[in-house]
Amino acid sequence: MYNFELVKPSSVADAVSALQGEDAQALGGGQTLLPTMKARLAQMETLVSLSHIDEIKGVCTDDQGRLCVGGGTTHAAAAEALSGYPALASLAARIGDPAVRARGTIGGSLANDDPSACWPAGALGSGATIVAVGSGGSREIAADDFFQGMFTTALDEGEIITEVKFPVPEKAAYEKFLQPASRFPLVAAFVAKFSDGVRVAITGASQDGVFRWTEAEQALSSNFSADAVTGLAAPDGSGMISDLHGSGDYRAHLVRVMTARAVTAAS
Amino acid sequence: MPKDTGIGASSKRREDVRFLTGKGRYTDDINVAGQAHVVFLRSDMAHGRINSIDTADAAAMPGVIRVFTGADFEGVGTIPCGWQVTDRHGEPMQEPPHPILAQGKVRHVGDPYAAVVAETAAQARDAAEAIVADIEELTPVIDMKAALADGAPKVHDDLKNNLCYDWGFVEENKAAVDEAFQNAAHVTTLELVNNRLVANPMEPRVAVGDYAAHDDSSTLYTTSQNPHVIRLLMGAFVLGIPEHKLRVVAPDVGGGFGTKIFHYAEEAFCTFAAKAIQRPVKWTSTRGEAFMSDAHGRDHVSKIELALDADHNFTALRTETYANMGAYLSTFAPSIPTWLHGTLMAGNYKTPLVYVNVKAVFTNTVPVDAYRGAGRPEATFQLERVVDKAARELGVDPVELRRKNFITEFPYQTPVAVEYDTGDYNATMDKLLELIDRDGFEARRKESEARGKLRGLGLNCYIEACGIAPSQLVGQLGARAGLYESATVRVNATGGLVVMTGSHSHGQGHETSFAQVVSDMIGIPEDQVEIVHGDTANTPMGMGTYGSRSLAVGGSAIVKATDKIIAKAKKIAAHLMEASPDDVELKDGAFTVAGTDKSVAWGDVTLAAYVPHNYPLEDIEPGLEETAFYDPNNFTYPSGAYACEVEVDPETGKVDVISFAAADDFGNVVNPMIVEGQVHGGVAQGIGQALLENCAYDENGQLLSASYMDYAMPRAHDVPMIKVDHSCQTPCTHNPLGVKGCGEAGAIGSPPSVVNAVIDALQSAGHDVTHIDMPLTPPRVWAAMNGANATGGGGTAHGRSVGAGDTATH
């Protein structure tokens, strides 16, 4: 680890201003950033810890009935507080291990946008809205616009995720096939059925990060059953991640299997 | 009746209290006043020529004491190899030097080429980044068969080629074996890979070197399974320090699994540097360094052929194996694919003719050496897979085919040099079948089918040679060391004992089981016996712990030393009771004279030994302390039968191990609970090898599975409840305890049954898959079922067990 200054603001405003400094970076739960720093793959002047900002922690319901999860809410706290959205609670409850869930945050996960992360699938599959605050103030970003490829999001430099607003679907489920070493998803599918249609978000599979499997969404919107998915061709494997843990074709195959299983679990 | 103390009792492991409460004293807990820290700069390329290393900037960084490169070690010895194999043509193996820091070339990712010693580890790391090395990238050799092709780049420029040796065993049998194949009614052939593994002990390696100017002596604290071996190898061959000026301490060691047997460059570096800078020097491996510097295990690519006659008798066996040595020869590397592998190819079967060919190959990868089982898992895997395949091809019951060919008469001289003293392979098979309810399998399969899963049952036998080893025999086979063990038993005046053993415990529970043996022999409570190990300063010359040798060889030395103690104590007791020593008996801690009511307590005798007022000083010396060395006259041969049931998810290829049963014959058992724990651990590692663990390199020699993000270790939920039975006991005939050793059996015996079970599951659903290479990951199983590509990065790799690619045979 290289040397850095650690600041611990207690308000979003202070955090945003601290992040304007030269070479400053936000620290959520540190479950991704700290290992990277330990391996000397990340270096910053100032590390701005978001762990002491109470206003970005916890879950509430807004006037549209959306569940609003504070950006600094840990996976464990979210799993407990999201009883109104069991599929999402279950997603949070299955991230990593207890130590990871006790520290890691939804904001850190979405900002990091690991192609195999769980929260991006929950956010995209729910059609969530991400609230980001930066020096220019606060703005809302639709999940459909937020994820822009592996480790790439719509966040501007110095912006932090303060809240994520989740519309609650009629039915939903998250099915995760584990990469045996890291236990991140090798492929996972988040399926959510709303009154006006079905959303299917896939993580772990694509070289472009989390994506919506639109063919499945269409098929499921008219027939919400596993058969509707198994009847589809698997997505093209050539754009899928191909590595030690599975070829692109295997991942493409799992996209279909996990989506069908999520539909069954949601039904 | 289970006993509650002594031999046969499941005494609780006394060492666990300190391990489980954080009170263990590991090498990293040792901090010597004034110590400096070293960080190694390791190659990030697999093969490169070192043009220059500029350390000037690094040397000027804060806290830096000195920067070392290979040039500092010219004139210093190189890391020696402890075993010389002679090839098929009578020539010694090719043996390249292994410098402490790379000289001229770097030869694998992780090869250290510079070292920074600084006040703190962080300062050393900062400075290491300031070293400017001009290293010209060379084409690496990764695939073993490609490494042997004409014109292949050479790992060591001064060697003829990348072939360490081409070994034939038994060479004289080759023609007869070939002829038997020509006359065979049936031949079953299988090509397979024994996947490269990273041992991953919980505690990474650590070394602390210390130099005392006042008496010109050196001390090395190190995570070793055998401190005396390190003292000898490092002292005599690397640094030129006589043994009386060198102390090696291996305190609590957090698991070894073989990879802490070997003498490593970092140990020699810390010892050397401590003298050079006149300060203690400490190195603590990171987990990332461990992946690229701890010796790896396995990594064989084999072809095995089994010849049978019309009655399904095995008539001959022929194998050809490529064994990866990595970039340098680790301490025992050459012996693993030869004497610990070829000699086991007869297995449990009376196959009259066996020929084993092994080509050991240098590649630009981390050195490969012993890992739990060491050679014997590789032998067992080939043999038990090919027997299973033969049964399938012939349409016969795999159990009956095995039984038909079992060795049933002992002692049995195999055609591959070793002589099995005892065993009863039908008994362990019978016991296994009792444990697994084979008759109920079809019903269980149907039940799995109803849930959409394919169920398979796989079983296998194993035999291993452990209790390593008769010194004269291994000397003839090329070992550059003896393999006896030693013990000193010191009885104190007040009756307690200290047993100083040359064996080393790094999780096996010796402090408990060795004490059980001694307390049983004398008839005093176990807590009166203290076991001391791990420090060359206070234990007799020992060869350490590996090859399931500690109880069989180290325990036998303890028995011999304790026998001497008892013999002397009887003389003292006889004097005290005015009787003849021949009439004195020792039982339950008291000496009695047969046919009288005379009795003296153990403590009275030990006190007399040290306060010899009433004592036969004219006949015997005061004191009660004896040393014994024990050199076994044969290996021991644990054996058994294992079975496993799996469920395969046909949609994803994921394999779940549903149940596992192990029926072992370990001879006599000193502590059944510890034995069960050893089997559990071994089976977990075997399941890990079969389903999860894969040390993979890409074609450029980059280590793909270099952290736990990519190297899958078995976790609790990957391992089912394991039924363990060791009630079949044919005691070893040639050691005093009748014990055979149990440390490696689980890892040796389990991989074939897992793979056999998966093949059984796939075949039951009509998939004509006869083999899948380990680890049987979901994509590999899925690909085998669907004729597709399983993984990215490298295709089928037949000269390479280490690639990301994979093979399934249809």
Ligand SMILES: Cc1cc2nc3c(=O)[nH]c(=O)nc-3n(C[C@H](O)[C@H](O)[C@H](O)COP(=O)(O)OP(=O)(O)OC[C@H]3O[C@@H](n4cnc5c(N)ncnc54)[C@H](O)[C@@H]3O)c2cc1C
């Ligand atoms: C052993 C292990 C297993 C894991 N398994 C899983 C798994 O199964 N599924 C899964 O999804 N994840 C998994 N993770 C990752 C984990 O979920 C992390 O918590 C998450 O990826 C990052 O969140 P964090 O709060 O720890 O962020 P940090 O590590 O602190 O930061 C990550 C990045 O996000 C930025 N950042 C942090 N918070 C904010 C914010 N509020 N606004 C803007 N930027 C921010 C940081 O600057 C940094 O760039 C695992 C991690 C570990 C160590």
